[in-house]
Amino acid sequence: MIDLKDKLSQKGLKVTPQRISILEAIYSLNHPTADDITRHIRQQHSNIATGTVYKVLEKFIEKGLIKKITTDKDVIRYDGLLTHHHHLHSTESVLIKDYIDEELDKLLTDYFNKKRLNDFKIEEISLQIKGKFLNNQMGVEYE
Amino acid sequence: MIDLKDKLSQKGLKVTPQRISILEAIYSLNHPTADDITRHIRQQHSNIATGTVYKVLEKFIEKGLIKKITTDKDVIRYDGLLTHHHHLHSTESVLIKDYIDEELDKLLTDYFNKKRLNDFKIEEISLQIKGKFLNNQMGVEYE
DNA sequence: TTATTAGATAAGAATAATTCTCTTTTAAGA
DNA sequence: TCTTAAAAGAGAATTATTCTTATCTAATAA
Structure with missing residues (x-):
């Protein structure tokens, strides 16, 4: 796993303790809000x-x-996962889980390549999949 | 087109001038915020x-x-279109357009029926399609 | 038609999230 | 080490939204 400091400097950002902490917080919390991060x-x-x-x-x-x-x-939440992905949103709680599915991405890309929306140039497609987590997964907590 | 008053009473809501105005505002504005509605x-x-x-x-x-x-x-925006649909979001402005595509919906339904996410019961899927509106459509304004 | 009342609205205070302003501090490179 | 542009701190300001309480009104039943 690449060092947090390197991640920052690779992007041309000054490396400060605050920035390291914030990045670390985003990685260790589940889709935190700004306030979650601050408290963490x-x-x-x-x-x-x-x-x-x-x-x-x-x-x-x-x-x-x-x-x-x-x-x-x-409120707004933040996500450190950079590979393209979608989200499963609980309709019962604030829980959000990442959903990675390359097959689906390919399906969508192919579909819209064929479809050709007129007057709109697609840059990114993300699915909001709403529903219920089964097996008590909704019990998972942030911190 | 069905009367606004009927829409309200059909849902068991008291019909008041305020409610009629708000519903009318949602239909005549493009995905307004609460503040857009109030000002309208x-x-x-x-x-x-x-x-x-x-x-x-x-x-x-x-x-x-x-x-x-x-x-x-x-902020949060509101949408009065009830048939299932997705949204095209401009990456350059606040413009959002409805995108209705039953073929796509069928494709997704079939895909997820086959896929069967474990531990998640899907209730609704909505696509956020981000990109650029071409042909000056980004010039369209709310009010 | 009128009286009753549950539910709706007004007004403005309260809260929460986010942004801004200004001062002080610090990381990074010369 | 020194310099400086950028970052952080502190707290005020702004914005969106919710809450509280008093007043009002639409819907229903007599």
């Missing part, structure tokens, strides 16, 4: 300003280190 | 409390008259 970091050691968290997250997005996830629940 | 209504005649707008929107969602749309831009 404060819990361990340093204090961190909320504004810093937001600013760093924006920077990370700009550099392609993370992505925003959209939900019709509440 | 105030512009014409009556005053309306912001809290009322939010409460009515929640009620409409609960009764299945409208849906929330999720974007990674800013």
